[in-house]
Amino acid sequence: xxxxLLAYNLFSCAGWAYILYLAIAELSQGGDAxxxxxxxxxxxxxxxxxxxxxxxxxxxxxxxxxxxxxTIQVMSRIVVLWGFLLQSTATQNHWGMLLCVISWAIVExxxxxxxxxxxxxxxxxxxxxxxxFLRYSLFMVLYPTGITGEVVCMYNALPELAVACPVFxxxxxxxxxxxxxxxxxxxxxxxxTRQRAxxxxxxKLNPRPPRPISGVSWPVTNEKTGDRSTxxxxxxxxxxxxxxxxxxxxxxxxxxNWRFGYxxxxxxxxxACLESTESALTIAQDGLKAAQDTFQFVRDGETMTLGExxxxxxxxGSFRTAHLQGQKPKPKNVKASVPYGGSKRQSNGMPRPxxxxxxxxxxxxxxALLKQLDVWAKxxxxxxxxxxxxxxxxxxxxxxxxxxxxxxxxGATSAMGPLDFLLRHGAHIxxxxxxxxxxxxxxxxxxxxxxxxxxxxxxxxxxxxxxxSEMPKLxxxxxxxDTPLIANWLCSLKYDTPATIGNYTYLDGALHVQLSVACxxxxxxxxxxxxxxxxxxxxxxxDCHVVSESATEEMKKNYxxxxxxxxxxxxxxGGKMLAKNALKPVASKDGHQFHIVDGIVVNQGPNYGxxxxxxxxxxxxARSKGHTVASNVAPSTATKSVVHxxxxxxxxxxxxxxxxxEVMFQETSHAVMGCIxxxxxxxxxxxxxxxxxxxxxxxxxxxxxxxxGVARCGYKVGAIGEVCAVSFYLGQYYLHLIxxxxxxxxxxxxxxxxxxxxxxxxxxxx
Numbered sequence: 001x002x003x004x005l006l007a008y009n010l011f012s013c014a015g016w017a018y019i020l021y022l023a024i025a026e027l028s029q030g031g032d033a034x035x036x037x038x039x040x041x042x043x044x045x046x047x048x049x050x051x052x053x054x055x056x057x058x059x060x061x062x063x064x065x066x067x068x069x070x071t072i073q074v075m076s077r078i079v080v081l082w083g084f085l086l087q088s089t090a091t092q093n094h095w096g097m098l099l100c101v102i103s104w105a106i107v108e109x110x111x112x113x114x115x116x117x118x119x120x121x122x123x124x125x126x127x128x129x130x131x132x133f134l135r136y137s138l139f140m141v142l143y144p145t146g147i148t149g150e151v152v153c154m155y156n157a158l159p160e161l162a163v164a165c166p167v168f169x170x171x172x173x174x175x176x177x178x179x180x181x182x183x184x185x186x187x188x189x190x191x192x193t194r195q196r197a198x199x200x201x202x203x204k205l206n207p208r209p210p211r212p213i214s215g216v217s218w219p220v221t222n223e224k225t226g227d228r229s230t231x232x233x234x235x236x237x238x239x240x241x242x243x244x245x246x247x248x249x250x251x252x253x254x255x256x257n258w259r260f261g262y263x264x265x266x267x268x269x270x271x272a273c274l275e276s277t278e279s280a281l282t283i284a285q286d287g288l289k290a291a292q293d294t295f296q297f298v299r300d301g302e303t304m305t306l307g308e309x310x311x312x313x314x315x316x317g318s319f320r321t322a323h324l325q326g327q328k329p330k331p332k333n334v335k336a337s338v339p340y341g342g343s344k345r346q347s348n349g350m351p352r353p354x355x356x357x358x359x360x361x362x363x364x365x366x367x368a369l370l371k372q373l374d375v376w377a378k379x380x381x382x383x384x385x386x387x388x389x390x391x392x393x394x395x396x397x398x399x400x401x402x403x404x405x406x407x408x409x410x411g412a413t414s415a416m417g418p419l420d421f422l423l424r425h426g427a428h429i430x431x432x433x434x435x436x437x438x439x440x441x442x443x444x445x446x447x448x449x450x451x452x453x454x455x456x457x458x459x460x461x462x463x464x465x466x467x468x469s470e471m472p473k474l475x476x477x478x479x480x481x482d483t484p485l486i487a488n489w490l491c492s493l494k495y496d497t498p499a500t501i502g503n504y505t506y507l508d509g510a511l512h513v514q515l516s517v518a519c520x521x522x523x524x525x526x527x528x529x530x531x532x533x534x535x536x537x538x539x540x541x542x543d544c545h546v547v548s549e550s551a552t553e554e555m556k557k558n559y560x561x562x563x564x565x566x567x568x569x570x571x572x573x574g575g576k577m578l579a580k581n582a583l584k585p586v587a588s589k590d591g592h593q594f595h596i597v598d599g600i601v602v603n604q605g606p607n608y609g610x611x612x613x614x615x616x617x618x619x620x621x622a623r624s625k626g627h628t629v630a631s632n633v634a635p636s637t638a639t640k641s642v643v644h645x646x647x648x649x650x651x652x653x654x655x656x657x658x659x660x661x662e663v664m665f666q667e668t669s670h671a672v673m674g675c676i677x678x679x680x681x682x683x684x685x686x687x688x689x690x691x692x693x694x695x696x697x698x699x700x701x702x703x704x705x706x707x708x709g710v711a712r713c714g715y716k717v718g719a720i721g722e723v724c725a726v727s728f729y730l731g732q733y734y735l736h737l738i739x740x741x742x743x744x745x746x747x748x749x750x751x752x753x754x755x756x757x758x759x760x761x762x763x764x765x766x
Contacts, residue, residue, distance in 0.1 A: 005063070006119050009115045009119070011050075012047060012050065012112040013109055013112035013113045013116060015043055016112065018043055019040050019047065019101065019105050020102065022036070022040050027098075032095075033093050033094055033098050036098060041085075044081065047108075048081050049078065051078075052074060055070055058070040080150050080153060085097060085101075085153060087164075088156065088160050089160070090157060091154075094153070096152025097153055098149075099152065100149025103143075103149055106138065107139070107143075107146065110131070114131055117131060125204035132201065136197050139187065139190045139194075143186060143187050144183075147179065147183045154175065154176055155176065170750060170751045170754065213298045214298050215297065215480040215483065216295055216297055216480045216481075216483055216514045216517060217295065217297070217514070218233055219294055221233060233294060234262070234513070234606050235255070236290070237294060238252050238262075238269065238287075240286055240287065241284075241617075242269060244279070244282050244283065245272050245279075245283075248265075251268070262602075263609070266543075266600060266609055267544050269283065270546075270596055270698065271596070274586040274696055274698060275588055276588055276590065277697060281621065281624055281697060284616070284697070287617045288520065291517050291520070292305065292307035297484070306483070306518070310525055312525070317488065318485055318489040319477060319486075319489045320459070320463065321455060321457065321493070322456055322457075322466045323454070324444060324453060325453045326423065326447055326449065326451050327448055327449065328449060328450055330451040334400045335400070336365060336394045336397065336400060337363050337364065337365040337369065338390075338671040339363050339665075339668055339671060340362060340671075341361065342354065342356075343364065343368070350657075350659065351379075351656050353654075353656050354663040355653060366394070370391060373387040373390055374387065379709075380558075380659070380709055380712035381708060381712075382635075382705065382707065383548070383551070383703070383705040383706075383707070383711070385702075385703045386676060386705055389679035390679070392683060393675040393678055399678050402427035402428075403426040403451075405428065406495055406496075406497050406498065406500070407427050407501075408432070408490060408501040409430065410501070410503045410505055411433065411479075411504040412443065412504075413439055413443060414504035414506060415640070415666065416538055416637065416670075417504035418673065418677060422674070424452075425451075425452075425674075425678075429455070430456070431454050432486060434478060435475065437473045440456075440471065440472035440476055443456075444466065448467070457475070457477050458471065477489075479505065479522075480514055480518055483518045483522065487525040490525070500533070500534040500535065500677075500681055501526055501527075501536070502536030502537065503519040503523065503536075503537055504538060516612075516615060520614055520615070520618050523622075524618070527625070527627055531626065531627075534627055534630065534688075535628070535629045535631070536631070537615045537631040538632070538634045539615070539632060539633040539701060540633070540634070541599050541708055542604060542636075542710070543600060543613075543616075543633075544598050545705070546595070546696070546701055547597045547702055547711045549585075549593070552582050554712040555580075555581040555597075556582045558581075558658075558712065558714030559581065560714070561714075562714050566578065566715075576719055577719055577722060579716045579719040581597065581713055581714055581715055583595075583596055592695045594695075594699070598718075599707075599718070601721070615631070616631070616698070619631040620697035620698060620700065627690060630676070632701075632704040632706065633701060633710075634707075635706050636655065636661075636708045636710070637664050638652055638663050638666065650729060651722075652724070653727075653731075654724025654726070654728040654731075655708075657724065657727055658713050658714070659713070661708060661710070661720075662708050663708065669706075676704045686704070687700055688703075
C-alpha cells in the first residue's frame with residue numbers, strides 16, 4: 001500500500017507541475033487565458049478528477065484523513081472543474097481561470113510532494129523545513145487567490161448557464177452566496193492546522209527532557225526502548241487475575257485490539273468470579289497481587305515493586321500532624337435530607353430532563369423524601385435496597401450524628417467525595433489530598449465553618465498551627481510520590497473512634513490506575529494495622545455488576561415496551577447501537593443463578609476499567625477478612641467536569657427518554673450516597689457487614705445500588721449515548737431546525753422552479 005501511495009502522490013505532483021509549467025510558459029510568451037486553457041484542459045481534467053481516489057483512501061482508512069472533509073474538499077473542486085471550467089467558454093477565456101488553476105497547481109505541487117516525502121521519512125520532524133514551511137504557509141496567499149478565482153469563474157459562467165441550464169444557474173447563485181461563509185472557515189481551519197503542525201514539529205525537534213520517574217510508576221515493558229506501555233501492563237494484570245482460569249487467560253493473551261476489546265474480558269472476569277466464592281476470592285487476590293507486584297515505586301533513584309515499597313519498615317518517614325476543629329455548633333436535630341428538584345414528574349411518569357431543574361433548590365426530608373424513594377424504586381431508577389438504606393437513615397436520625405466516627409478520605413476534595421456531607425454531620429475527617437495551597441486554603445476554610453473536625457498531614461521542621469497563614473503551603477501529600485509515607489502516617493495515628501477509609505480519587509487515563517493502585521496499597525496497610533477499619537468506595541454505574549433477577553426481568557420488560565421510535569431505530573441501525581441490556585445469567589457451581597449487567601462504556605478506556613476493578617477486588621477481599629465494606633453504585637452525575645464536555649452534557653440530556661434512566665446533580669448524589677454509606681457502617685444487617693451471609697462475594701455490589709436506571713434499562717447504557725445526544729439537540733434546537741428546513745425547502749424549490757414564494761406559501765399552509 002505504501003508503494004501505491006508513493007506512486008499516487010508522485011503522479012499527482014508531476015501532473016500539477018506539468019499544468020503549472022504549461023500555464024507559465026504560455027504566459028511568458030505573451031499568451032493569455034484563451035491560449036492557456038487549450039493547453040491545460042486535458043491534464044487538469046485528468047489530475048483533478050483522479051483526486052476522487054482520495055475519498056476512497058479516507059473511506060477505507062488507507063490514510064488517516066476524515067472522510068467528510070476530504071469529500072467536501074475534493075468534490076468542490078470537481079464541481080468547479082466539470083460544472084464551470086469545462087462548460088463555459090467565457091470562463092475559459094477569463095483571467096479568473098488563470099487565478100484559479102495556477103493557485104490550485106502551486107498548492108497541490110507542495111501538498112503532494114509533502115505527502116510523498118512524509119511517506120519516505122516517516123516523521124514530520126525529519127521533513128525538510130522549506131517544504132514543511134511552504135505546506136503550512138502558502139495557504140495564506142493561495143487560498144484567497146484560489147477562492148477568488150473559483151468565484152470569478154462561476155460568476156462569468158452565469159450568463160451561459162441562464163440559457164443552457166436555468167436550474168444549475170440558480171444553484172450556482174446559491175453556491176456563490178455560501179462562499180463568504182465557507183471561505184473564511186477553510187482559511188481559519190488551515191491556520192489552526194498550521195499552528196498545531198508547527199508546535200508538533202518544534203516539540204519533536206526540541207523535546208522537553210523527560211520527567212524523572214518517581215513514585216508509583218508503570219513498569220518498563222520494553223528493556224531496549226525503555227517504553228512503559230500501559231496496554232501491555234493492563235493486559236498482564238487482567239491475565240494474572242484469571243491465572244486460575246487458563247482458558248480466560250489465553251483469550252486475554254490473544255486479544256489484538258485491547259483498547260476496544262477489553263470490555264468483554266471484564267464481563268468474562270465477573271462471570272468467572274460468580275462460579276463460586278473460592279473463584280471470586282482467588283481472582284480478586286491474584287489481581288491485587290499482580291498490581292502490587294507489577295507497578296513500580298521509584299524513590300531517590302532506587303526502583304522496587306510497589307508491594308515491596310509498602311512493606312512496613314522498607315521506607316521510613318512520615319508527616320507532622322495538624323488538627324482543626326470546626327467552629328460551628330453541632331445541630332440539635334439531625335435528619336436525613338436530599339436536595340432534589342425533580343420530584344415533579346412528567347405526565348407519563350418519566351422524570352424531567354435534569355437540566356430543567358438545575359436551579360431548583362428543593363430539599364426533601366421526612367415524608368417527602370420517603371415518597372420520592374418509593375417513586376425512584378418503583379420506576380427502577382434505584383434498587384429497593386438503596387431506598388431501604390436511605391429510609392433507615394430517615395427512621396434512625398441518630399445514625400447521622402457522625403461525631404463519633406472517623407473517615408479517612410483519600411482524595412478529600414474529589415467532586416464525588418462525601419466531604420461536605422460528612423462535615424455537615426459532624427464527622428472527624430482525616431484528609432489526604434495534594435500538597436497545593438489553593439486546595440488547603442479552601443479545605444481549611446470549609447472545615448472551620450462546619451461542626452466537623454479534620455486531621456491532616458503537613459511537611460516542615462517545626463510545629464505550625466492549623467489556621468496559620470503558612471499552613472496551606474505546608475499541608476498535603478502526594479498519593480503517587482508519598483505512598484509509603486502516607487501509609488506510615490495513617491498507621492501511626494491514634495483512632496479513638498471507629499474508622500472508615502475511602503478512595504474517592506480520579507484522574508484521566510493512565511494516572512487513574514496509578515492512583516487506584518497507590519490507594520489500594522494504603523488501604524491494605526491501614527486495614528492490616530487496624531483490624532476494625534471499614535472501607536468505602538463509590539462504584540460507577542458504567543461497569544459490570546451483579547444485579548437481582550427482578551432487575552433483569554425489568555430490563556426485558558423495558559426493552560419490549562420501548563417506544564415505537566426506539567424499535568424503529570433499533571431495526572434500522574442494529575449493531576451495537578441500542579443493544580439489549582439483559583444478559584444470560586451465570587450458574588454457579590453450587591446451583592445459584594446470578595444476574596449481571598454490562599454497563600461498560602468502551603470509550604472510557606481499559607485504564608478506567610482496571611482502576612475501578614481494583615477497587616472491586618479490594619472490597620471483596622477485605623470483606624472476606626472481616627472488614628465492613630460500603631461499596632455502592634452511584635448514579636450518573638452531572639458534575640461540572642462532566643457537563644463541561646458538550647457531548648456528555650447532550651447525552652445526559654437525553655437519558656430520561658430511556659426508562660428508568662435519570663441523571664442526578666452533584667448535590668443529590670452526595671446526599672443519597674452519603675446516607676447509604678452511613679447505613680452500611682451503622683447497620684449490622686447491611687450487605688457490607690462481613691457477618692452477613694452472601695451467596696457470592698460479588699453479590700455485594702447488587703445491594704444499595706443507586707445506579708440511576710442503568711441496571712434496569714432495556715438498552716445498554718453504552719449503546720444509547722448517540723441517540724440521547726441527538727434527541728437532546730432536537731429538543732433544544734427544534735425551532736432552529738424547523739427554520740433551517742423551511743429555508744432549505746424554499747431555496748431548493750427556488751432552484752428547481754425559480755419560485756420561492758410558492759414554496760414559502762405551501763410551507764405556511766402546512
